[in-house]
Amino acid sequence: MEYKEAKDKFISTWGSLGTLWGINKAMAQIQALLFISTKPLSTEEIMEELQISRGNTSMNVRQLIDWGIVTKELVPGERKEYFTTEKDVQELARVIAKERSRREIQPVIKTLKEVSTIKDDGTEKTRELIKQTKALHDLADTADMMLNKLVNQNQNWLTKSIFKIFK
Amino acid sequence: MEYKEAKDKFISTWGSLGTLWGINKAMAQIQALLFISTKPLSTEEIMEELQISRGNTSMNVRQLIDWGIVTKELVPGERKEYFTTEKDVQELARVIAKERSRREIQPVIKTLKEVSTIKDDGTEKTRELIKQTKALHDLADTADMMLNKLVNQNQNWLTKSIFKIFK
DNA sequence: ATAAACTTTCACAAATCATTGAAAGTTTAA
DNA sequence: TTAAACTTTCAATGATTTGTGAAAGTTTAT
Incomplete structure:
Protein backbone atom coordinates (compact mmCIF):
# COMPACT_ATOMS: atom_id res chain seq x y z
CA MET A 1 0.00 0.00 0.00
CA GLU A 2 1.34 3.37 -1.02
CA TYR A 3 1.16 6.64 0.85
CA LYS A 4 -1.80 8.07 -0.99
CA GLU A 5 -3.90 4.94 -0.70
CA ALA A 6 -3.09 4.61 2.99
CA LYS A 7 -3.90 8.26 3.63
CA ASP A 8 -7.25 8.03 1.84
CA LYS A 9 -8.11 4.86 3.69
CA PHE A 10 -7.32 6.43 7.02
CA ILE A 11 -9.35 9.56 6.29
CA SER A 12 -12.38 7.68 5.04
CA THR A 13 -12.31 5.17 7.89
CA TRP A 14 -12.08 7.96 10.40
CA GLY A 15 -14.95 9.68 8.63
CA SER A 16 -17.28 6.72 8.86
CA LEU A 17 -16.31 6.12 12.46
CA GLY A 18 -17.38 9.68 13.14
CA THR A 19 -20.74 9.10 11.48
CA LEU A 20 -21.30 6.05 13.61
CA TRP A 21 -20.70 8.11 16.71
CA GLY A 22 -22.96 10.98 15.79
CA ILE A 23 -20.19 13.24 14.51
CA ASN A 24 -20.55 14.41 10.99
CA LYS A 25 -18.40 12.95 8.29
CA ALA A 26 -16.76 16.14 7.10
CA MET A 27 -15.86 17.12 10.64
CA ALA A 28 -14.19 13.78 11.31
CA GLN A 29 -12.38 13.83 7.97
CA ILE A 30 -11.02 17.32 8.48
CA GLN A 31 -9.68 16.26 11.85
CA ALA A 32 -8.12 13.14 10.32
CA LEU A 33 -6.50 15.17 7.57
CA LEU A 34 -4.99 17.63 10.03
CA PHE A 35 -3.94 14.79 12.28
CA ILE A 36 -1.58 13.31 9.69
CA SER A 37 -0.54 16.57 8.09
CA THR A 38 3.02 17.70 8.67
CA LYS A 39 2.02 21.36 8.57
CA PRO A 40 -0.99 23.58 9.30
CA LEU A 41 -3.54 23.66 6.47
CA SER A 42 -5.62 26.51 5.07
CA THR A 43 -9.31 26.34 4.21
CA GLU A 44 -8.37 26.05 0.51
CA GLU A 45 -6.08 23.10 1.13
CA ILE A 46 -8.74 21.29 3.16
CA MET A 47 -11.38 21.95 0.46
CA GLU A 48 -9.03 20.66 -2.18
CA GLU A 49 -7.95 17.51 -0.32
CA LEU A 50 -11.41 16.45 0.77
CA GLN A 51 -13.34 17.82 -2.20
CA ILE A 52 -15.82 19.71 -0.09
CA SER A 53 -17.20 23.24 -0.37
CA ARG A 54 -15.95 26.34 1.31
CA GLY A 55 -19.07 26.66 3.46
CA ASN A 56 -18.88 23.10 4.64
CA THR A 57 -15.22 23.46 5.49
CA SER A 58 -15.80 26.68 7.38
CA MET A 59 -18.70 25.27 9.43
CA ASN A 60 -16.92 22.11 10.41
CA VAL A 61 -13.57 23.68 11.19
CA ARG A 62 -15.48 26.02 13.45
CA GLN A 63 -17.09 23.07 15.22
CA LEU A 64 -13.75 21.39 15.70
CA ILE A 65 -12.43 24.59 17.25
CA ASP A 66 -15.53 24.59 19.46
CA TRP A 67 -14.74 21.08 20.60
CA GLY A 68 -11.25 22.28 21.43
CA ILE A 69 -9.34 19.90 19.19
CA VAL A 70 -8.41 22.26 16.38
CA THR A 71 -6.70 25.62 16.71
CA LYS A 72 -6.04 28.52 14.38
CA GLU A 73 -2.44 28.97 13.48
CA LEU A 74 -1.26 32.36 12.34
CA VAL A 75 1.48 32.19 9.78
CA PRO A 76 3.53 35.44 9.86
CA GLY A 77 3.08 37.56 6.81
CA GLU A 78 0.02 35.56 5.68
CA ARG A 79 -3.51 36.78 5.74
CA LYS A 80 -5.12 33.36 5.54
CA GLU A 81 -5.93 31.29 8.59
CA TYR A 82 -4.21 27.96 9.00
CA PHE A 83 -5.42 25.11 11.18
CA THR A 84 -3.81 22.38 13.27
CA THR A 85 -5.26 19.65 15.42
CA GLU A 86 -4.07 18.31 18.72
CA LYS A 87 -1.40 15.79 17.80
CA ASP A 88 -1.11 13.90 21.06
CA MET B 1 -44.29 14.29 38.28
CA GLU B 2 -46.76 11.49 37.75
CA TYR B 3 -46.09 8.00 36.48
CA LYS B 4 -47.14 8.59 32.89
CA GLU B 5 -45.15 11.77 32.51
CA ALA B 6 -42.07 10.15 34.04
CA LYS B 7 -42.41 7.10 31.83
CA ASP B 8 -42.74 9.18 28.67
CA LYS B 9 -39.80 11.30 29.66
CA PHE B 10 -37.65 8.27 30.26
CA ILE B 11 -38.58 6.65 26.95
CA SER B 12 -38.03 9.77 24.92
CA THR B 13 -34.72 10.59 26.61
CA TRP B 14 -33.49 7.08 26.02
CA GLY B 15 -34.63 7.38 22.42
CA SER B 16 -32.66 10.53 21.75
CA LEU B 17 -29.63 9.13 23.50
CA GLY B 18 -29.82 6.20 21.12
CA THR B 19 -29.90 8.52 18.12
CA LEU B 20 -26.83 10.29 19.39
CA TRP B 21 -24.99 7.00 19.59
CA GLY B 22 -25.95 5.76 16.18
CA ILE B 23 -28.76 3.52 17.36
CA ASN B 24 -32.09 4.22 15.84
CA LYS B 25 -34.76 5.93 17.87
CA ALA B 26 -37.41 3.24 17.66
CA MET B 27 -34.94 0.58 18.70
CA ALA B 28 -33.84 2.51 21.77
CA GLN B 29 -37.43 3.33 22.71
CA ILE B 30 -38.58 -0.25 22.46
CA GLN B 31 -35.74 -1.29 24.73
CA ALA B 32 -36.61 1.48 27.20
CA LEU B 33 -40.27 0.45 27.20
CA LEU B 34 -39.42 -3.17 27.89
CA PHE B 35 -36.89 -2.14 30.49
CA ILE B 36 -39.51 -0.55 32.72
CA SER B 37 -42.35 -2.92 31.91
CA THR B 38 -43.45 -5.30 34.63
CA LYS B 39 -44.38 -7.98 32.12
CA PRO B 40 -43.41 -9.17 28.62
CA LEU B 41 -45.02 -7.13 25.83
CA SER B 42 -46.44 -8.20 22.48
CA THR B 43 -45.85 -6.47 19.15
CA GLU B 44 -49.33 -4.91 19.44
CA GLU B 45 -48.64 -3.48 22.85
CA ILE B 46 -45.35 -1.99 21.70
CA MET B 47 -47.00 -0.48 18.60
CA GLU B 48 -49.74 0.99 20.74
CA GLU B 49 -47.47 2.43 23.43
CA LEU B 50 -44.93 3.99 21.09
CA GLN B 51 -47.31 4.80 18.24
CA ILE B 52 -45.19 3.12 15.60
CA SER B 53 -46.10 0.76 12.77
CA ARG B 54 -46.07 -3.00 12.80
CA GLY B 55 -43.19 -3.18 10.32
CA ASN B 56 -41.08 -0.77 12.28
CA THR B 57 -41.72 -2.66 15.48
CA SER B 58 -40.89 -5.98 13.89
CA MET B 59 -37.63 -4.76 12.38
CA ASN B 60 -36.37 -3.13 15.51
CA VAL B 61 -37.36 -5.89 17.89
CA ARG B 62 -35.45 -8.23 15.60
CA GLN B 63 -32.39 -5.99 15.84
CA LEU B 64 -32.59 -5.91 19.61
CA ILE B 65 -32.73 -9.70 19.62
CA ASP B 66 -29.72 -9.65 17.32
CA TRP B 67 -27.84 -7.49 19.80
CA GLY B 68 -28.72 -10.01 22.45
CA ILE B 69 -30.58 -7.66 24.77
CA VAL B 70 -34.15 -8.70 24.01
CA THR B 71 -35.57 -12.21 24.08
CA LYS B 72 -38.77 -13.82 22.90
CA GLU B 73 -40.98 -14.99 25.69
CA LEU B 74 -43.48 -17.71 24.96
CA VAL B 75 -46.66 -17.33 26.96
CA PRO B 76 -48.33 -20.74 27.36
CA GLY B 77 -51.54 -21.05 25.41
CA GLU B 78 -50.84 -17.88 23.43
CA ARG B 79 -49.93 -17.71 19.80
CA LYS B 80 -48.41 -14.26 19.88
CA GLU B 81 -44.77 -13.60 20.68
CA TYR B 82 -43.96 -11.60 23.76
CA PHE B 83 -40.70 -9.78 24.39
CA THR B 84 -38.56 -8.97 27.41
CA THR B 85 -35.26 -7.14 27.76
CA GLU B 86 -32.34 -7.89 30.02
CA LYS B 87 -33.27 -6.22 33.30
CA ASP B 88 -29.89 -6.17 35.00
C1' DA C 1 -12.22 55.79 3.06
C1' DT C 2 -11.59 52.15 -0.18
C1' DA C 3 -10.66 47.88 -2.08
C1' DA C 4 -8.73 43.46 -1.93
C1' DA C 5 -8.40 39.21 0.65
C1' DC C 6 -10.41 36.42 3.26
C1' DT C 7 -14.37 34.23 6.38
C1' DT C 8 -19.06 33.35 7.68
C1' DT C 9 -23.87 32.82 6.96
C1' DC C 10 -27.93 30.92 5.11
C1' DA C 11 -31.64 29.60 1.78
C1' DC C 12 -31.94 25.93 -0.99
C1' DA C 13 -30.52 21.35 -2.98
C1' DA C 14 -28.92 16.79 -2.34
C1' DA C 15 -28.21 12.83 0.19
C1' DT C 16 -29.10 9.83 3.82
C1' DC C 17 -31.85 7.52 7.07
C1' DA C 18 -36.28 6.04 9.30
C1' DT C 19 -41.05 4.69 8.81
C1' DT C 20 -45.07 3.03 6.84
C1' DG C 21 -48.38 -0.31 5.23
C1' DA C 22 -49.76 -3.63 2.30
C1' DA C 23 -48.36 -7.96 0.30
C1' DA C 24 -45.89 -12.17 0.98
C1' DG C 25 -44.45 -15.55 4.11
C1' DT C 26 -44.82 -18.64 8.12
C1' DT C 27 -46.81 -21.23 11.81
C1' DT C 28 -50.50 -23.44 14.20
C1' DA C 29 -54.88 -25.76 15.04
C1' DA C 30 -58.34 -28.42 13.52
C1' DT D 1 -55.04 -29.38 3.68
C1' DT D 2 -56.94 -25.21 4.77
C1' DA D 3 -57.68 -21.05 6.96
C1' DA D 4 -56.83 -18.08 10.62
C1' DA D 5 -53.37 -15.78 13.30
C1' DC D 6 -49.51 -13.92 13.31
C1' DT D 7 -44.64 -12.15 11.50
C1' DT D 8 -41.54 -10.42 8.07
C1' DT D 9 -40.21 -7.97 4.02
C1' DC D 10 -39.66 -4.14 1.03
C1' DA D 11 -40.89 -0.42 -2.26
C1' DA D 12 -42.54 3.96 -1.62
C1' DT D 13 -42.64 8.02 1.15
C1' DG D 14 -41.50 11.11 4.72
C1' DA D 15 -38.19 13.27 7.85
C1' DT D 16 -33.85 14.75 9.05
C1' DT D 17 -29.22 15.81 8.25
C1' DT D 18 -25.60 17.50 5.51
C1' DG D 19 -23.59 20.12 1.76
C1' DT D 20 -23.42 23.96 -1.55
C1' DG D 21 -22.33 28.42 -3.27
C1' DA D 22 -23.33 32.96 -3.71
C1' DA D 23 -24.06 36.98 -0.96
C1' DA D 24 -23.03 39.40 3.18
C1' DG D 25 -19.69 40.36 6.57
C1' DT D 26 -15.07 41.29 8.36
C1' DT D 27 -10.33 42.50 8.46
C1' DT D 28 -6.19 44.50 6.73
C1' DA D 29 -3.25 47.40 3.87
C1' DT D 30 -2.79 51.50 1.64
Whole structure:
Protein backbone atom coordinates (compact mmCIF):
# COMPACT_ATOMS: atom_id res chain seq x y z
CA MET A 1 0.00 0.00 0.00
CA GLU A 2 1.34 3.37 -1.02
CA TYR A 3 1.16 6.64 0.85
CA LYS A 4 -1.80 8.07 -0.99
CA GLU A 5 -3.90 4.94 -0.70
CA ALA A 6 -3.09 4.61 2.99
CA LYS A 7 -3.90 8.26 3.63
CA ASP A 8 -7.25 8.03 1.84
CA LYS A 9 -8.11 4.86 3.69
CA PHE A 10 -7.32 6.43 7.02
CA ILE A 11 -9.35 9.56 6.29
CA SER A 12 -12.38 7.68 5.04
CA THR A 13 -12.31 5.17 7.89
CA TRP A 14 -12.08 7.96 10.40
CA GLY A 15 -14.95 9.68 8.63
CA SER A 16 -17.28 6.72 8.86
CA LEU A 17 -16.31 6.12 12.46
CA GLY A 18 -17.38 9.68 13.14
CA THR A 19 -20.74 9.10 11.48
CA LEU A 20 -21.30 6.05 13.61
CA TRP A 21 -20.70 8.11 16.71
CA GLY A 22 -22.96 10.98 15.79
CA ILE A 23 -20.19 13.24 14.51
CA ASN A 24 -20.55 14.41 10.99
CA LYS A 25 -18.40 12.95 8.29
CA ALA A 26 -16.76 16.14 7.10
CA MET A 27 -15.86 17.12 10.64
CA ALA A 28 -14.19 13.78 11.31
CA GLN A 29 -12.38 13.83 7.97
CA ILE A 30 -11.02 17.32 8.48
CA GLN A 31 -9.68 16.26 11.85
CA ALA A 32 -8.12 13.14 10.32
CA LEU A 33 -6.50 15.17 7.57
CA LEU A 34 -4.99 17.63 10.03
CA PHE A 35 -3.94 14.79 12.28
CA ILE A 36 -1.58 13.31 9.69
CA SER A 37 -0.54 16.57 8.09
CA THR A 38 3.02 17.70 8.67
CA LYS A 39 2.02 21.36 8.57
CA PRO A 40 -0.99 23.58 9.30
CA LEU A 41 -3.54 23.66 6.47
CA SER A 42 -5.62 26.51 5.07
CA THR A 43 -9.31 26.34 4.21
CA GLU A 44 -8.37 26.05 0.51
CA GLU A 45 -6.08 23.10 1.13
CA ILE A 46 -8.74 21.29 3.16
CA MET A 47 -11.38 21.95 0.46
CA GLU A 48 -9.03 20.66 -2.18
CA GLU A 49 -7.95 17.51 -0.32
CA LEU A 50 -11.41 16.45 0.77
CA GLN A 51 -13.34 17.82 -2.20
CA ILE A 52 -15.82 19.71 -0.09
CA SER A 53 -17.20 23.24 -0.37
CA ARG A 54 -15.95 26.34 1.31
CA GLY A 55 -19.07 26.66 3.46
CA ASN A 56 -18.88 23.10 4.64
CA THR A 57 -15.22 23.46 5.49
CA SER A 58 -15.80 26.68 7.38
CA MET A 59 -18.70 25.27 9.43
CA ASN A 60 -16.92 22.11 10.41
CA VAL A 61 -13.57 23.68 11.19
CA ARG A 62 -15.48 26.02 13.45
CA GLN A 63 -17.09 23.07 15.22
CA LEU A 64 -13.75 21.39 15.70
CA ILE A 65 -12.43 24.59 17.25
CA ASP A 66 -15.53 24.59 19.46
CA TRP A 67 -14.74 21.08 20.60
CA GLY A 68 -11.25 22.28 21.43
CA ILE A 69 -9.34 19.90 19.19
CA VAL A 70 -8.41 22.26 16.38
CA THR A 71 -6.70 25.62 16.71
CA LYS A 72 -6.04 28.52 14.38
CA GLU A 73 -2.44 28.97 13.48
CA LEU A 74 -1.26 32.36 12.34
CA VAL A 75 1.48 32.19 9.78
CA PRO A 76 3.53 35.44 9.86
CA GLY A 77 3.08 37.56 6.81
CA GLU A 78 0.02 35.56 5.68
CA ARG A 79 -3.51 36.78 5.74
CA LYS A 80 -5.12 33.36 5.54
CA GLU A 81 -5.93 31.29 8.59
CA TYR A 82 -4.21 27.96 9.00
CA PHE A 83 -5.42 25.11 11.18
CA THR A 84 -3.81 22.38 13.27
CA THR A 85 -5.26 19.65 15.42
CA GLU A 86 -4.07 18.31 18.72
CA LYS A 87 -1.40 15.79 17.80
CA ASP A 88 -1.11 13.90 21.06
CA VAL A 89 -3.57 11.02 21.11
CA GLN A 90 -3.88 10.93 24.90
CA GLU A 91 -4.72 14.60 25.03
CA LEU A 92 -7.11 14.14 22.12
CA ALA A 93 -8.85 11.32 23.98
CA ARG A 94 -9.15 13.48 27.09
CA VAL A 95 -10.72 16.37 25.23
CA ILE A 96 -13.17 14.13 23.40
CA ALA A 97 -14.11 12.26 26.57
CA LYS A 98 -14.74 15.55 28.32
CA GLU A 99 -16.95 16.88 25.55
CA ARG A 100 -18.96 13.69 25.28
CA SER A 101 -19.54 13.67 29.00
CA ARG A 102 -20.72 17.24 28.94
CA ARG A 103 -22.92 16.95 25.89
CA GLU A 104 -24.31 13.46 26.20
CA ILE A 105 -23.96 11.86 29.58
CA GLN A 106 -24.76 14.79 31.86
CA PRO A 107 -28.20 15.49 30.37
CA VAL A 108 -29.15 11.83 30.60
CA ILE A 109 -28.04 11.62 34.20
CA LYS A 110 -30.18 14.64 34.93
CA THR A 111 -33.28 13.06 33.40
CA LEU A 112 -32.65 9.72 35.10
CA LYS A 113 -32.41 11.51 38.41
CA GLU A 114 -35.68 13.32 37.82
CA VAL A 115 -37.50 10.21 36.76
CA SER A 116 -36.12 8.00 39.50
CA THR A 117 -37.18 10.39 42.23
CA ILE A 118 -40.89 10.65 41.43
CA LYS A 119 -43.28 9.90 44.25
CA ASP A 120 -43.72 6.19 44.93
CA ASP A 121 -47.47 5.69 44.72
CA GLY A 122 -47.14 2.05 45.70
CA THR A 123 -48.20 0.56 42.36
CA GLU A 124 -46.05 -2.12 40.80
CA LYS A 125 -45.38 -0.23 37.61
CA THR A 126 -44.27 2.91 39.45
CA ARG A 127 -41.98 0.83 41.63
CA GLU A 128 -40.45 -0.82 38.56
CA LEU A 129 -39.90 2.53 36.86
CA ILE A 130 -38.19 3.91 39.95
CA LYS A 131 -36.09 0.82 40.50
CA GLN A 132 -34.86 0.53 36.94
CA THR A 133 -34.15 4.19 36.32
CA LYS A 134 -32.32 4.34 39.65
CA ALA A 135 -30.10 1.43 38.58
CA LEU A 136 -29.38 3.15 35.28
CA HIS A 137 -28.66 6.39 37.07
CA ASP A 138 -26.08 4.68 39.25
CA LEU A 139 -24.45 3.05 36.24
CA ALA A 140 -24.35 6.29 34.25
CA ASP A 141 -22.92 8.10 37.24
CA THR A 142 -20.16 5.55 37.58
CA ALA A 143 -19.33 5.67 33.90
CA ASP A 144 -19.24 9.43 34.00
CA MET A 145 -16.94 9.41 37.01
CA MET A 146 -14.55 7.20 35.10
CA LEU A 147 -14.58 9.56 32.16
CA ASN A 148 -14.05 12.59 34.34
CA LYS A 149 -11.21 10.89 36.09
CA LEU A 150 -9.68 10.27 32.70
CA VAL A 151 -10.15 13.91 31.85
CA ASN A 152 -8.65 15.36 34.98
CA GLN A 153 -5.67 13.15 35.53
CA ASN A 154 -2.27 13.54 33.99
CA GLN A 155 -1.58 12.04 30.63
CA ASN A 156 -0.39 8.69 31.83
CA TRP A 157 -3.45 7.95 33.89
CA LEU A 158 -5.00 5.67 31.33
CA THR A 159 -1.92 3.50 30.98
CA LYS A 160 -1.32 3.34 34.69
CA SER A 161 -4.93 2.44 35.37
CA ILE A 162 -4.77 -0.47 33.02
CA PHE A 163 -2.04 -1.96 35.19
CA LYS A 164 -4.11 -1.62 38.30
CA ILE A 165 -7.14 -3.16 36.68
CA PHE A 166 -5.27 -6.07 35.16
CA LYS A 167 -3.13 -6.85 38.17
CA MET B 1 -44.29 14.29 38.28
CA GLU B 2 -46.76 11.49 37.75
CA TYR B 3 -46.09 8.00 36.48
CA LYS B 4 -47.14 8.59 32.89
CA GLU B 5 -45.15 11.77 32.51
CA ALA B 6 -42.07 10.15 34.04
CA LYS B 7 -42.41 7.10 31.83
CA ASP B 8 -42.74 9.18 28.67
CA LYS B 9 -39.80 11.30 29.66
CA PHE B 10 -37.65 8.27 30.26
CA ILE B 11 -38.58 6.65 26.95
CA SER B 12 -38.03 9.77 24.92
CA THR B 13 -34.72 10.59 26.61
CA TRP B 14 -33.49 7.08 26.02
CA GLY B 15 -34.63 7.38 22.42
CA SER B 16 -32.66 10.53 21.75
CA LEU B 17 -29.63 9.13 23.50
CA GLY B 18 -29.82 6.20 21.12
CA THR B 19 -29.90 8.52 18.12
CA LEU B 20 -26.83 10.29 19.39
CA TRP B 21 -24.99 7.00 19.59
CA GLY B 22 -25.95 5.76 16.18
CA ILE B 23 -28.76 3.52 17.36
CA ASN B 24 -32.09 4.22 15.84
CA LYS B 25 -34.76 5.93 17.87
CA ALA B 26 -37.41 3.24 17.66
CA MET B 27 -34.94 0.58 18.70
CA ALA B 28 -33.84 2.51 21.77
CA GLN B 29 -37.43 3.33 22.71
CA ILE B 30 -38.58 -0.25 22.46
CA GLN B 31 -35.74 -1.29 24.73
CA ALA B 32 -36.61 1.48 27.20
CA LEU B 33 -40.27 0.45 27.20
CA LEU B 34 -39.42 -3.17 27.89
CA PHE B 35 -36.89 -2.14 30.49
CA ILE B 36 -39.51 -0.55 32.72
CA SER B 37 -42.35 -2.92 31.91
CA THR B 38 -43.45 -5.30 34.63
CA LYS B 39 -44.38 -7.98 32.12
CA PRO B 40 -43.41 -9.17 28.62
CA LEU B 41 -45.02 -7.13 25.83
CA SER B 42 -46.44 -8.20 22.48
CA THR B 43 -45.85 -6.47 19.15
CA GLU B 44 -49.33 -4.91 19.44
CA GLU B 45 -48.64 -3.48 22.85
CA ILE B 46 -45.35 -1.99 21.70
CA MET B 47 -47.00 -0.48 18.60
CA GLU B 48 -49.74 0.99 20.74
CA GLU B 49 -47.47 2.43 23.43
CA LEU B 50 -44.93 3.99 21.09
CA GLN B 51 -47.31 4.80 18.24
CA ILE B 52 -45.19 3.12 15.60
CA SER B 53 -46.10 0.76 12.77
CA ARG B 54 -46.07 -3.00 12.80
CA GLY B 55 -43.19 -3.18 10.32
CA ASN B 56 -41.08 -0.77 12.28
CA THR B 57 -41.72 -2.66 15.48
CA SER B 58 -40.89 -5.98 13.89
CA MET B 59 -37.63 -4.76 12.38
CA ASN B 60 -36.37 -3.13 15.51
CA VAL B 61 -37.36 -5.89 17.89
CA ARG B 62 -35.45 -8.23 15.60
CA GLN B 63 -32.39 -5.99 15.84
CA LEU B 64 -32.59 -5.91 19.61
CA ILE B 65 -32.73 -9.70 19.62
CA ASP B 66 -29.72 -9.65 17.32
CA TRP B 67 -27.84 -7.49 19.80
CA GLY B 68 -28.72 -10.01 22.45
CA ILE B 69 -30.58 -7.66 24.77
CA VAL B 70 -34.15 -8.70 24.01
CA THR B 71 -35.57 -12.21 24.08
CA LYS B 72 -38.77 -13.82 22.90
CA GLU B 73 -40.98 -14.99 25.69
CA LEU B 74 -43.48 -17.71 24.96
CA VAL B 75 -46.66 -17.33 26.96
CA PRO B 76 -48.33 -20.74 27.36
CA GLY B 77 -51.54 -21.05 25.41
CA GLU B 78 -50.84 -17.88 23.43
CA ARG B 79 -49.93 -17.71 19.80
CA LYS B 80 -48.41 -14.26 19.88
CA GLU B 81 -44.77 -13.60 20.68
CA TYR B 82 -43.96 -11.60 23.76
CA PHE B 83 -40.70 -9.78 24.39
CA THR B 84 -38.56 -8.97 27.41
CA THR B 85 -35.26 -7.14 27.76
CA GLU B 86 -32.34 -7.89 30.02
CA LYS B 87 -33.27 -6.22 33.30
CA ASP B 88 -29.89 -6.17 35.00
CA VAL B 89 -28.03 -2.99 34.10
CA GLN B 90 -24.57 -4.48 34.59
CA GLU B 91 -25.37 -7.32 32.25
CA LEU B 92 -26.92 -4.86 29.81
CA ALA B 93 -23.76 -2.76 29.89
CA ARG B 94 -21.64 -5.84 29.26
CA VAL B 95 -23.67 -6.90 26.24
CA ILE B 96 -23.70 -3.44 24.75
CA ALA B 97 -19.98 -2.97 25.33
CA LYS B 98 -19.29 -6.28 23.64
CA GLU B 99 -21.40 -5.44 20.60
CA ARG B 100 -19.91 -2.00 20.21
CA SER B 101 -16.43 -3.42 20.40
CA ARG B 102 -17.23 -5.99 17.76
CA ARG B 103 -19.09 -3.70 15.40
CA GLU B 104 -17.20 -0.45 15.75
CA ILE B 105 -13.83 -0.72 17.38
CA GLN B 106 -12.49 -3.91 15.82
CA PRO B 107 -12.87 -2.71 12.21
CA VAL B 108 -11.12 0.56 13.01
CA ILE B 109 -8.27 -1.24 14.73
CA LYS B 110 -7.90 -3.38 11.66
CA THR B 111 -7.65 -0.38 9.35
CA LEU B 112 -5.28 1.45 11.66
CA LYS B 113 -3.04 -1.56 11.71
CA GLU B 114 -3.04 -1.78 7.92
CA VAL B 115 -2.30 1.89 7.48
CA SER B 116 0.36 2.08 10.17
CA THR B 117 2.33 -0.79 8.68
CA ILE B 118 2.83 0.55 5.16
CA LYS B 119 6.39 0.71 3.93
CA ASP B 120 8.35 3.67 5.27
CA ASP B 121 9.64 5.40 2.16
CA GLY B 122 11.57 7.89 4.23
CA THR B 123 9.50 10.96 3.33
CA GLU B 124 8.28 13.20 6.11
CA LYS B 125 4.60 12.77 5.28
CA THR B 126 4.81 8.99 5.23
CA ARG B 127 6.62 9.02 8.55
CA GLU B 128 3.95 11.26 10.07
CA LEU B 129 1.15 9.05 8.77
CA ILE B 130 2.80 5.97 10.24
CA LYS B 131 3.59 7.64 13.54
CA GLN B 132 0.13 9.06 14.08
CA THR B 133 -1.88 6.05 13.00
CA LYS B 134 0.35 3.86 15.15
CA ALA B 135 -0.39 6.05 18.17
CA LEU B 136 -4.10 5.82 17.44
CA HIS B 137 -3.84 2.10 16.99
CA ASP B 138 -2.26 1.74 20.43
CA LEU B 139 -4.96 3.89 22.00
CA ALA B 140 -7.79 2.01 20.32
CA ASP B 141 -6.25 -1.27 21.33
CA THR B 142 -6.06 -0.18 24.94
CA ALA B 143 -9.63 1.08 24.93
CA ASP B 144 -10.78 -2.15 23.40
CA MET B 145 -8.91 -4.19 25.97
CA MET B 146 -10.69 -2.29 28.70
CA LEU B 147 -14.05 -2.96 27.10
CA ASN B 148 -13.32 -6.62 26.65
CA LYS B 149 -12.18 -6.90 30.21
CA LEU B 150 -15.51 -5.41 31.21
CA VAL B 151 -17.25 -7.94 29.03
CA ASN B 152 -15.48 -10.99 30.28
CA GLN B 153 -15.28 -10.36 33.97
CA ASN B 154 -17.92 -11.12 36.55
CA GLN B 155 -20.63 -8.61 37.15
CA ASN B 156 -18.92 -6.69 39.89
CA TRP B 157 -15.81 -6.03 37.90
CA LEU B 158 -16.80 -2.49 37.05
CA THR B 159 -17.47 -1.50 40.63
CA LYS B 160 -14.34 -3.16 41.90
CA SER B 161 -12.23 -1.56 39.22
CA ILE B 162 -13.40 1.87 40.20
CA PHE B 163 -11.96 1.29 43.64
CA LYS B 164 -8.61 0.30 42.26
CA ILE B 165 -8.51 3.29 39.96
CA PHE B 166 -9.51 5.80 42.59
CA LYS B 167 -7.36 4.44 45.38
C1' DA C 1 -12.22 55.79 3.06
C1' DT C 2 -11.59 52.15 -0.18
C1' DA C 3 -10.66 47.88 -2.08
C1' DA C 4 -8.73 43.46 -1.93
C1' DA C 5 -8.40 39.21 0.65
C1' DC C 6 -10.41 36.42 3.26
C1' DT C 7 -14.37 34.23 6.38
C1' DT C 8 -19.06 33.35 7.68
C1' DT C 9 -23.87 32.82 6.96
C1' DC C 10 -27.93 30.92 5.11
C1' DA C 11 -31.64 29.60 1.78
C1' DC C 12 -31.94 25.93 -0.99
C1' DA C 13 -30.52 21.35 -2.98
C1' DA C 14 -28.92 16.79 -2.34
C1' DA C 15 -28.21 12.83 0.19
C1' DT C 16 -29.10 9.83 3.82
C1' DC C 17 -31.85 7.52 7.07
C1' DA C 18 -36.28 6.04 9.30
C1' DT C 19 -41.05 4.69 8.81
C1' DT C 20 -45.07 3.03 6.84
C1' DG C 21 -48.38 -0.31 5.23
C1' DA C 22 -49.76 -3.63 2.30
C1' DA C 23 -48.36 -7.96 0.30
C1' DA C 24 -45.89 -12.17 0.98
C1' DG C 25 -44.45 -15.55 4.11
C1' DT C 26 -44.82 -18.64 8.12
C1' DT C 27 -46.81 -21.23 11.81
C1' DT C 28 -50.50 -23.44 14.20
C1' DA C 29 -54.88 -25.76 15.04
C1' DA C 30 -58.34 -28.42 13.52
C1' DT D 1 -55.04 -29.38 3.68
C1' DT D 2 -56.94 -25.21 4.77
C1' DA D 3 -57.68 -21.05 6.96
C1' DA D 4 -56.83 -18.08 10.62
C1' DA D 5 -53.37 -15.78 13.30
C1' DC D 6 -49.51 -13.92 13.31
C1' DT D 7 -44.64 -12.15 11.50
C1' DT D 8 -41.54 -10.42 8.07
C1' DT D 9 -40.21 -7.97 4.02
C1' DC D 10 -39.66 -4.14 1.03
C1' DA D 11 -40.89 -0.42 -2.26
C1' DA D 12 -42.54 3.96 -1.62
C1' DT D 13 -42.64 8.02 1.15
C1' DG D 14 -41.50 11.11 4.72
C1' DA D 15 -38.19 13.27 7.85
C1' DT D 16 -33.85 14.75 9.05
C1' DT D 17 -29.22 15.81 8.25
C1' DT D 18 -25.60 17.50 5.51
C1' DG D 19 -23.59 20.12 1.76
C1' DT D 20 -23.42 23.96 -1.55
C1' DG D 21 -22.33 28.42 -3.27
C1' DA D 22 -23.33 32.96 -3.71
C1' DA D 23 -24.06 36.98 -0.96
C1' DA D 24 -23.03 39.40 3.18
C1' DG D 25 -19.69 40.36 6.57
C1' DT D 26 -15.07 41.29 8.36
C1' DT D 27 -10.33 42.50 8.46
C1' DT D 28 -6.19 44.50 6.73
C1' DA D 29 -3.25 47.40 3.87
C1' DT D 30 -2.79 51.50 1.64
